[in-house]
Amino acid sequence: MSMSNELKTYTLQELYAHPMEPISWLAEGLLAPGLYFLGGSPKVGKSWLALQLCLAVCRGESFLGFRTRKSEVLYLALEDGPRRLHARALRLTEEAPAGLHLCGHAPMIGQGLEQQLDRMLAEHPGIRLVIIDTLQKVRMVAGANASYGNDYQDAAALKELADRCNVCLLVIHHLRKMPDEDPFNRLSGTNGLTGAADGTIILIRQKRQEGTALLTATGRDIEDVELTLEFSDCCWSRSCSxxxxxxxxxxxxxxxxxxxxxxxxxxxxxxxxxxxxxxxxxxxxxxxxxxxxxxxxxxxxxxxxxxxxxxxxxxxxxxxxxxxxxxxxxxxxxxxxxxxxxxxxxxxxxxxxx
Structure with a gap:
């Protein structure tokens, strides 16, 4: 099939004549359909936060003060086995909600991951949130060996899947150890990751033993967010001013x-x-x-x-x-x-x- 040599354009008047549908939020003001990264240092509590989000969305309950849209969830917990997931979930709830699908193994990006996710989402159209925990588990090239091009290519592949399937794809990733005034610059890797994403969320504790952390978020469809969170009994909660x-x-x-x-x-x-x-x-x-x-x-x-x-x-x-x-x-x-x-x-x- 030959590619057209003409640009497909439209006028602003045509755009105004067809009003856009409102954003279909997963967590109002924080997560919408598209690709998002959640970055944090090792053992900071990212996976607890992710599991908490899974439970909130499955039940349609508030998450850190953000309204959620009740949906099914696919959680790729690639660093935790069934025993650990079972123990963690019991710390958060005694009743398992319907619609939370768990997976402990997945292929790499470009090596079958996209096709498996496509199949899963086709079989379970109620899934609106997919969480990959962590990015390193689905990458062929990672760490110091990853260039801007590698980062952007991997993120773009995930972004394309999220847009095509109209789901929110949240990918958990690590932070650099080097401090930076801009927390978003601390996401491990190059700007190729955040450049392809729709939004980035960063979770930082000043000291590991502290029970508080700062959550900051920015994105194409969200206003900048900055929240102080408290971690108690394995659960994150929003500190109120x-x-x-x-x-x-x-x-x-x-x-x-x-x-x-x-x-x-x-x-x-x-x-x-x-x-x-x-x-x-x-x-x-x-x-x-x-x-x-x-x-x-x-x-x-x-x-x-x-x-x-x-x-x-x-x-x-x-x-x-x-x-x-x-x-x-x-x-x-x-x-x-x-x-x-x-x-x-x-x-x-x-x-x-x-």
Missing amino acids: PDELQLMYLLPSIRQLLAAGGFLGSATELVEKLGQQSALWGPAQLSRYLQSHKDALAAQGILLDTKRSNHKRFLSLCLTESDTGDGNDGCDSGGQARDVPSQPSSPSLTSQAS
């Missing part, structure tokens, strides 16, 4: 308030309805706090807007349709809270205390 703790403290009462419909009212009325949970703020403080965390609220399925009427400012809050599950989100078609009948104010904090 005081600001995040305040939001977590407020969320349950906001959700309870909005469960019956949207809220439209003044900041003073919102403070009264939230009761004790808003005791840390006055009306003006709460209004400013919520508006400064509008994106964080949206990530939790809560839409916030402000309105003005008769020189007064009103807050509009409602749950997104996906968060209510029944389509009755208290919002109109434009995402605004419907005008709701005024209800008697909740008892004030003073009357509650008495």
Whole structure:
């Protein structure tokens, strides 16, 4: 078959005429279909983090605070046998979720790996996440012998498979021992790996005996992420800043308030309805706090807007349709809270205390 000598082009107007589908996240804001690297020093806890991700995606549960899309997972645990995997999994959960496929042996890139993955994904179309632990186990040329071309060629082969099968392919890799101000430069090998990838996640502990680590992530479809994690009982968890703790403290009462419909009212009325949970703020403080965390609220399925009427400012809050599950989100078609009948104010904090 002869190759065409003409470039296949399209105009920006044509592109605008065909809106793109939204990103189908595996972990919202962190992992999407494509090729990703997870780098960390030996024994830092990468495999624990990978297994934790497997369990979260299989169950559709939150992973380090990121929402996941419930899917089947293929985990190529090429450095761990069944006995170790069994012991590790029991440390994290007593109930095995459905849809977690495990494998301890795989061929090399270019020596049958792609074909075996193709076959597995065709037989199990529910798999949306594939984890290879580690890259060194599937490479013909590695370490100091790998050139930029070798690195890019191997990564490009994995990237092509991920794109063709529309899966998130997460490859675990090691870091260089030499420190660097840019954590992404510490991924072992050349820039050929990260150059072909859609995103890179780095897990670094300053000292091996420390129970905390810094997770940084960057990519084509994600905003830069930097999280402090804690490792306890073989499980990674996200350390909350005081600001995040305040939001977590407020969320349950906001959700309870909005469960019956949207809220439209003044900041003073919102403070009264939230009761004790808003005791840390006055009306003006709460209004400013919520508006400064509008994106964080949206990530939790809560839409916030402000309105003005008769020189007064009103807050509009409602749950997104996906968060209510029944389509009755208290919002109109434009995402605004419907005008709701005024209800008697909740008892004030003073009357509650008495």
